[in-house]
Amino acid sequence: MRSRDAGPDATGAGPEPGASASEDHSARRSGLMAWLREIAIILGVAIVLSFLIKTFLFKAFYIPSESMVPTLEENDRIFVNLFVPRNFALERGEVVVFKDTKGWLPAVPATTSNPVTDTLEFVGLLPDTSQQHLIKRVIGLPGDHVVCCDASQRLTVNGQALTEPYVNPAETPRVVPFDVTVPAGSIWVMGDNRNHSADSRYHEGIQPGSGFVSIGDVEGQAAVIAWPLNRIRSLDSYPDAFKDVPAPK
Known part of the structure; x- marks a missing residue:
């Protein structure tokens, strides 16, 4: 029978001095390494998922001007649906982001790039802030006859006058006459803020054909405002404004 006064080990072989402190340090270090590995895995998965989403589903863009007010x-900051026009045809009224392959934008002075920001934009964790894209609303599709303006100063598409609820109501749009037929593989685009948008109207006047945007240059359909928080919403393509437009002849 063991005495009540006996030590923790009846054989007298207690733990070596300092062993528990060493084990505790090793346990803490092992726990820290496991936590760091877990964080690294989470970040890696987030980056891969963001890159895949940006490549195949949605891409973020930054709006640098007032051409689409209101x-x-x-x-x-917006998200663009990459399935349009890749998998689904463009429709009149949709807001699209497209590459500036025709030099609509003025040359941008070279600036020092930030590798961190550039990388985050590339993988899709930050919106694209480059100056090589524009955003406008599709007014004419291939084959459409688009004219400005009728006796009531309204656009007509294939002879049908448009009522455009998306145009900035704060200003009466200036009349910029044009009469175009959209060629195959192209679209005619205009900004909602008509008096502050250097869109298809102005470039067609500079050089015939230069006002049309190639469908191949369209990155996608602007689907959602993602930032700031008080402006989060989906973007309307106003199908009712174009429902009576007949097919092009």
């Missing part, structure tokens, strides 16, 4: 405000 639909889009300067400094809005």
